[in-house]
Amino acid sequence: TIEYGNNTYGIKVAAQTYFNKLPSELNHKESAILVGLINKPTRYNPIRNPEFAMEKRTEILYNLLKYGKIDQEAYDSLKVSDFGLQYKVQDQNEGLATYFRTVMRNFLMGWAKTNDYDLFADGLKIYTTIDSRMQLYAEQAMAEEMDTLQSVFIDHLQGDAPWIDEDGNEILDFVDKAIKRTPNYRSLAKKYGEDSDSLNYWLNYPRDMTVFSWGGEIDTTFSLIDSLKYYKHFLQAGFMAMDPQTGHIKAWVGGINHKYFKFDHVKQSKRQPGSTFKPFVYTAAIDLGYSPCYTAVDAPVTWMMDDPEKPTWTPQNANGKFTGQTMTIRQAMAASVNSVTARIMQKITPRAAVDMAHTCGIESDLPAVPALCLGIGEVSLYELVGAYSTFANQGVWTQPFFITRIEDKNGVVIQDFIPKRREALSEKTAYLMIHMLKGAMEERNGSAHALDYRLKQNNEIGSKTGTTQNASDGWYMGVTHDLVAGAWVGGDDRSIHFKHWALGQGGKTARPIWENFMLKVYDDPRTGVEKGYFKKPSTPLGVELDCDLYEGGTTEADSLNIDLGFDDLDL
Structure with a gap:
């Protein structure tokens, strides 16, 4: 005090x-x-x-x-010596967990007001869940991978602007619209008027400033327009890791540099989840009795729509091709085959997928429409990590949280924080979904097949990549028995992205952050995170996990026969 x-x-x-x-x-x-x-x-x-x-x-x-x-x-x-000062203000832009400290500060300001405390003068002791080692490793992983990715991004642009439309053409009015959303523009417009020559003059007036770069701060001369263009070239990222059993958030990195980019991409930002939403579609199906061995054909699936201009909708696979191959839904999710997810969505209905996502911990509103199978709608990284933790916690959703208790200056506990918990899934369904997620690493065409071998040794990993249209958003969700973590990468504006989908997919942009982080965590025994295996349900599954397409695997036709009573001719 x-x-x-x-x-x-x-x-x-x-x-x-x-x-x-x-x-x-x-x-x-x-x-x-x-x-x-x-x-x-x-x-x-x-x-x-x-x-x-x-x-x-x-x-x-x-x-x-x-x-x-x-x-x-x-x-x-x-008495004649100097002061020996090494003065440095302890502000929110320096040190460890800068984004997290800002999030926590905002929460505590509200808490203090509600509970009639002075946050800065009452000597309160706030205990957080953040693990300083894991936080450091998360920040290091973010910096190392985003520095490299940013170079790749700039090089591939070859001098072109990164704000492009669906056809790959530069959006000509992007800068004019973007500058109007800045505080500097609003201040100048208020002073001079929106249509004045003075406004345009000051927006383009060169001034000395210090700007962010991955090589360190740069002193330069930019106008406000120049500065906006410069910063819009940067890719952003978010990362969060939590203990699925306790709900304790262990690491929170909201962006690439808090001093220059204040926006938090863990909880404040909401983006389309892409294929990271698919597990909720399959969870709903498995909860209805489908097996990971259930098979479907990689072929076009058409929905009848109520739109007279577009009476039908047929989702495409990422590569624009359909193989015609029969595969299990585990193989389909591992390789992120859109057509099979769409087929399953048709069977269970979009509403069932929405309800399941909400049951698992997604709180954002989601549209119950066919395109949800490809991950439209918007969610936060915070929600996704919490929802995926439900699978690792034997079906129990535990709300992610970051403060355990608050004490007064005398050490008396003012408040204990206990996370919300609820049984979202049966142990059986949760374990089957873990088995589905493990397919990304275990199946031949799985999206995580190329993970570093050091992570795979004596370890079970479930994961899912996600990439939205035009690669505006790249996601990677990684699940182990004692830690669930996720990464998002993209531009602050959806029109800022790689020109080529293959370069911007989640496996190329977000997965390296998770991989780098986990390698550091496993190399440090002090984190308490260890390799291991997922806990099996307390009762037998009664479902075959070792699928054989040609001998005994449940087929699409068989399942329809069982579920709906159709005979083969009706199909």
């Missing part, structure tokens, strides 16, 4: 702010500065008033001599 100036409260923060040390590491001259600040934080501030601070420090050092804490020789040396 004690103020040390410069909006610094508490000895630990003061030691870090002025000397970049822990309190236990402070020496006599440093401690004397902080003792003086307690008396008058402004007058004896070594940054604002160094002369008064020196006088006060000398007085305190003399008292140490007077009471025998130091000898004359030490006093004579210390």
Whole structure:
């Protein structure tokens, strides 16, 4: 609760702010500065008033001599020494978990107001779920992979603008529309008027500024228009990891650099999930009795629509081709075959898929329409990680959360935070979906087949990639027995993306972040995350998991016969 100036409260923060040390590491001259600040934080501030601070420090050092804490020789040396400052304001743009701290701060501001506390002066102790090691590894993985990906992105543009339409053509009015959404534009428009020459003049007036780059900050001269164009070339990303059993969020990286890009891509941002939504379609089917061995044909599936201009809709596969091959739904989900997902969606109905997604933890509104099978609608990374955790937690959804308790200055617990829990799926359905997700690594054409072998050894991994139209969004969700994590990569505007879908797919953009993170986590035993195997249901499955297409696998025709009573001729 004690103020040390410069909006610094508490000895630990003061030691870090002025000397970049822990309190236990402070020496006599440093401690004397902080003792003086307690008396008058402004007058004896070594940054604002160094002369008064020196006088006060000398007085305190003399008292140490007077009471025998130091000898004359030490006093004579210390009183003429410099301050030894390593001053650095502890703000939200520096240090570990910058995006998370902003999210937590906003939550706590509301909590403090509701519970009548002063968040900054009451000496509250807030205990979070974030693991500092995993947070560091997440930030390192993000930086390492996004630095590389950004170079690939810029190189492939070959000087062209990244804001392009569905036909690959530059959107000519993109910059004009984007600048109007900025605070600088609104301020200038209010001062000069939207149609004034002065507004246009100041938008294009060059000025000195410092800008972000992956190689470090750059001092340059940009106009506001130049600056906007520069920053719109950057790909953004989000990453979150949580313990599926407890709901504890272990790592939260909301973007590539909090100082220059404040928008949080974990919870604040909502984007189309693409194929990462498919597991909820298949979960609904399995919950209705379908087996992972159920087979379907990779062939066109047509929906009758109510739109007179477009009376039918036939979803295409990512490569625009249909193989005509018969495959299990596990193989189809592993290879992300759209036609098979659409076929299953027809059988269970879009409403069933929406209900299942909500049951598993997706809270965003979702349209109960055929195209949902390809992941339209918008969800947050926070929701997806929480929903996938339901599979790893034997069907129990646990709300992701990041604060465990708050204590007052005396250590008395003011509030314990207990996450919401509910039984969303049966153990059997949850385990079958884990088996389905493992197919991405185990099936021949699985989207995670190329994962680093070091992750696969003595370890079970379930995963799903996702890529939206034009590769505006790339996703990767990874599930292990004790950690579920997800990554998203894309432009802040959906029109900013790779020209070629293959370059921007989730397996190329988001998966490397997850892979890099997990390798670091497994290499550090202090994280407590270990390789292992998913827990099996307490009762027998009664479902065959080792599918054989030619001998015994349930076929599409067989299932229709069983479920609907149709004979083969009706098919």
